[in-house]
Amino acid sequence: MDYRLKLIGYPIQHSLSPWIHNKFLERTYLKGTYTLHEISLDASFDENILTLKKEEVDGFNVTVPYKEEIIPYLDMLDETAKQMGAVNTVVYREGKWIGYNTDGIGYLRSLESKYPTFFQDKSKRILLIGAGGAARGIYYALDRAGFDCIDIANRTKVSAEEIAKLATLSRNTKVVSLKEAEEGIGNYDLIIQTTSVGMKPNVDTSIFSFSQLKENAIASDIVYQPLQTKFLKEAEKNGAAIHYGHTMLLYQAQYAFEIWTNKKVPMDDLDLQLQAILEGR
Ligand code: ATR
Numbered sequence: 001m002d003y004r005l006k007l008i009g010y011p012i013q014h015s016l017s018p019w020i021h022n023k024f025l026e027r028t029y030l031k032g033t034y035t036l037h038e039i040s041l042d043a044s045f046d047e048n049i050l051t052l053k054k055e056e057v058d059g060f061n062v063t064v065p066y067k068e069e070i071i072p073y074l075d076m077l078d079e080t081a082k083q084m085g086a087v088n089t090v091v092y093r094e095g096k097w098i099g100y101n102t103d104g105i106g107y108l109r110s111l112e113s114k115y116p117t118f119f120q121d122k123s124k125r126i127l128l129i130g131a132g133g134a135a136r137g138i139y140y141a142l143d144r145a146g147f148d149c150i151d152i153a154n155r156t157k158v159s160a161e162e163i164a165k166l167a168t169l170s171r172n173t174k175v176v177s178l179k180e181a182e183e184g185i186g187n188y189d190l191i192i193q194t195t196s197v198g199m200k201p202n203v204d205t206s207i208f209s210f211s212q213l214k215e216n217a218i219a220s221d222i223v224y225q226p227l228q229t230k231f232l233k234e235a236e237k238n239g240a241a242i243h244y245g246h247t248m249l250l251y252q253a254q255y256a257f258e259i260w261t262n263k264k265v266p267m268d269d270l271d272l273q274l275q276a277i278l279e280g281r
Helices: 017-028 045-054 079-084 103-114 116-120 133-145 157-164 178-183 230-237 246-261 270-278
Strands: 002-009 031-038 059-062 089-093 096-100 125-129 149-153 190-193 218-221 241-243
Touching: 002 017, 002 045, 002 246, 017 031, 017 246, 017 270, 059 246, 079 096, 079 103, 079 133, 089 246, 103 116, 103 133, 103 241, 103 246, 125 133, 125 178, 133 149, 133 157, 149 157, 149 178, 218 230, 230 241, 246 270
Parallel strands: 002 031, 002 059, 125 149, 125 190, 190 218, 218 241
Antiparallel strands: 059 089, 089 096
16 A cells, blocks of 8 residues: 555645654554645635645645644544544545544653653643644643643633543643643643744743742743753753753654554554754754
8 A cells, every 4th residue: 555645734745754653654654745735815715625636645644734624524523533623644444434533642642751750640730831733732741641630820810721621531730820730830740831932933932931830840841942942941940850942852852653554563662763953963
C-alpha cells in the first residue's frame, strides 16, 4: 500500500508535520507521502474539501483554523473528537471519513516518555494554565487517565469552568484565577502552560510568576517556539524539572500515524532531532 497523507490548514508552509511524518514513513518502512494541502482562500471551504476528496487520500491532519469547520464534512467522529468539538486527524476507512483528536493523548504520551514514574501515582496534583482548545484536550486526557487533582487557572474563569464540565463525576476541579494559582503554586506536582503567551516573537513574556515550588515539581509548556520559554526558564530557576512543548507535537503525530497505518513508530532520538531543527542547529 502506498499511503497518501496530507495536512490541511492555512497558512502551513512552515509546518513541521511533513518532516515528522516522513521520518515515520522511513522508520516503519511503509511506502507513501505526506504533503501539504494548503487551503485556498480564493475558493470556499466547501470547494477546497471537494478537491481534497478527489485526491483520494488515506488520511490527513487538520490544523488551524479548520479543526472545527471540518466536522460537518466527516462521516463519523471518535469519542474524544466529539468531546473536543475539534478534529486534527482524519482517516479514510471503508468509504468513510472518520475524525479524531490526538492532542490530549499525544500530550500524555510525551509526558510519559520523559517522566514515566509520574503516571504511577495518580494522587499527583496538576495545575493547567489556560482554557483554549489545547487545554481542553489535555484536561480530558488527564481526567480519563485517572489523576485525582486537576485544577485550572485562566484569565477568563468561565472558559475554565466549561472545561471542568468534561470531568468524570468523581472529580472536583478547582477553577482559579492566575493570581490565585501563583499564590498556591507550591501545591502542585505538575504545572502545564497551554496558552500562546511566550511564543515567538513575544519571547520575553510569561503568563506566570513563580515562587517556591513543591519538591520534584515538573513545569511543562506546550509552546515550542522558542523551546526554552520564559515560563520554563523561570520554573527551572525555581527548581522545577522541565518538559518541552515540541514533544507533544511529536507524540500527537505518532498517534495520528498509528490511526492511519496501525503502526506505532519507535521515537528513539526524534525529539532530539526536532529540538536541533527548532534551535537552528
Ligand atoms: P488554543 O485553542 O490554541 O489553545 P486559544 O483557544 O486561543 O488557543 O486559547 C487561548 C488561551 O490562552 C486562553 O486560555 C486565553 O485566555 P482567555 O480564555 O482569558 O482568553 C489564553 N491567553 C491568550 N493570551 C493571553 C494573555 N495575554 N494573557 C492571559 N491569557 C491569555
